[in-house]
Amino acid sequence: MxxxxxxxxxxxxxxxxxxxxxxxxxxxxxxxxxxxxxxxxxxxxxxxxxxxxxxxxxxxxxxxxxxxxxxxxxxxxxxxxxxxxxxxxxxxxxxxxxxxxxxxxxxxxxxxxxxxxxxxxxxxxxxxxxxxxxxxxxxxxxxxxxxxxxxxRLLPGVLGNEDSAVKDSFSSGMLEHPHYTRPADFRGMKVPDVLVSGNHKHIDEWRRTESLRRTWERRPDLLNTADLTEKEREKINQWNHEKKLI
Incomplete structure (x- = not known):
C-alpha cells in the first residue's frame, strides 16, 4: 500500500x-x-x-x-x-x-x-x-x-500474529475480552482459573462471555448490531434484570 x-x-x-x-x-x-x-x-x-x-x-x-x-x-x-x-x-x-x-x-x-x-x-x-x-x-x-x-496494522504480514487484528476490539463487533499474563498470582490477585485450566473450549467460552459482558457494561450501543446467539441475548436480559434490582 x-x-x-x-x-x-x-x-x-x-x-x-x-x-x-x-x-x-x-x-x-x-x-x-x-x-x-x-x-x-x-x-x-x-x-x-x-x-x-x-x-x-x-x-x-x-x-x-x-x-x-x-x-x-x-x-x-x-x-x-x-x-x-x-x-x-x-x-x-x-x-x-x-x-x-x-x-x-x-x-x-x-x-x-x-x-x-x-x-x-x-x-x-x-x-x-x-x-x-x-x-x-x-x-x-x-x-x-x-x-x-x-x-x-490490518495489512497481511504486518503484525507478528495474524490473529491479533482479527481479535481486536470492534473487529468482532464487540469489545475485546480481558487479558492476563504471568504470574498467575500477583500479590493475591489471581488469574481466573479457567485460563490456566488447559481446556481451550472452556477458555473460548469464557472469553466470549467476558467480551459480551464488557461490551454490555461499557458500550451497550455496539450490541444493537453485534451478531449474538439466542443464549447470549438471554444473558444480556439477565444482566439487565439484575442491574435493575441493585
Missing part, C-alpha cells in the same frame, strides 16, 4: 512513519509512506495556500488549486486512489472503515488548517471525508496518523 499525506507540516510525520508498526510495514515491504507539503504546489512567488472566504467571516480558507495539483501529481497513471479529507464534518471513523480502506492500493490524506477547505475540494476531488471524533483539532495531521495506523 502506498500512503501519501498532503500537509503543511510534513515534519510531524517523521517519527510516526519511522516507528513501531509503520516502520515494520516499511521494512517488510507492505507499505510506503510519504508526507508532502502541498505549499510546494501553490502558484505565485509567495506560495499562498489560503485566502479570505467569500461573503466574509472569521478565519482563512484553503484554496483549491494547491490541493488539486498536488493530488494530480501524486496519482499513478490510470489509478484511482482513495482521497481522504480529514474533517470534523466527515464520517465517523470505525474499525469497519479501517478494514475497507485496508483493501486499497493507494491512500492520499488531505490535512487542512485554518477555517476549512474550499467546498470544491469536497465536491470534486475527495472520495471520502473522515472524522476521528466529535471534537476539533488544530489540523488534520493527528487524525491522518490515527487512520493510517489503524489501516496499516
Amino acid at each position: 502506498k500512503i501519501d499525506v498532503l500537509t503543511l507540516f510534513p515534519e510531524m510525520f517523521e517519527g510516526v512513519f519511522s516507528s513501531s508498526i509503520m516502520k515494520k510495514a516499511t521494512e517488510k515491504g507492505k507499505a510506503a509512506f510519504r508526507a508532502v507539503n502541498f505549499r510546494d504546489y501553490a502558484e505565485g512567488k509567495h506560495k499562498v495556500v489560503d485566502d479570505y472566504p467569500y461573503g466574509g467571516g472569521a478565519g482563512m480558507v484553503l484554496k483549491p488549486q494547491p490541493l488539486f495539483d498536488a493530488v494530480a501529481d501524486l496519482k499513478r497513471s490510470a489509478e484511482q486512489p482513495r482521497i481522504i479529507l480529514m474533517c470534523p464534518q466527515g464520517e465517523r471513523f470505525t474499525q469497519t472503515k479501517a478494514e475497507e480502506l485496508a483493501g486499497e492500493d493507494h491512500l492520499i490524506f488531505l490535512c487542512g488548517h485554518y477555517e476549512g477547505y474550499d467546498e470544491r475540494v469536497r465536491e470534486h476531488l475527495v472520495t471520502d471525508e473522515i472524522s476521528i471524533g466529535d471534537y476539533v483539532l488544530t489540523g488534520g495531521e493527528l487524525g491522518a496518523m490515527v487512520v493510517a495506523d489503524s489501516v496499516v
Whole structure:
C-alpha cells in the first residue's frame, strides 16, 4: 500500500512513519509512506495556500488549486486512489472503515488548517471525508496518523500474529475480552482459573462471555448490531434484570 499525506507540516510525520508498526510495514515491504507539503504546489512567488472566504467571516480558507495539483501529481497513471479529507464534518471513523480502506492500493490524506477547505475540494476531488471524533483539532495531521495506523496494522504480514487484528476490539463487533499474563498470582490477585485450566473450549467460552459482558457494561450501543446467539441475548436480559434490582 502506498500512503501519501498532503500537509503543511510534513515534519510531524517523521517519527510516526519511522516507528513501531509503520516502520515494520516499511521494512517488510507492505507499505510506503510519504508526507508532502502541498505549499510546494501553490502558484505565485509567495506560495499562498489560503485566502479570505467569500461573503466574509472569521478565519482563512484553503484554496483549491494547491490541493488539486498536488493530488494530480501524486496519482499513478490510470489509478484511482482513495482521497481522504480529514474533517470534523466527515464520517465517523470505525474499525469497519479501517478494514475497507485496508483493501486499497493507494491512500492520499488531505490535512487542512485554518477555517476549512474550499467546498470544491469536497465536491470534486475527495472520495471520502473522515472524522476521528466529535471534537476539533488544530489540523488534520493527528487524525491522518490515527487512520493510517489503524489501516496499516490490518495489512497481511504486518503484525507478528495474524490473529491479533482479527481479535481486536470492534473487529468482532464487540469489545475485546480481558487479558492476563504471568504470574498467575500477583500479590493475591489471581488469574481466573479457567485460563490456566488447559481446556481451550472452556477458555473460548469464557472469553466470549467476558467480551459480551464488557461490551454490555461499557458500550451497550455496539450490541444493537453485534451478531449474538439466542443464549447470549438471554444473558444480556439477565444482566439487565439484575442491574435493575441493585
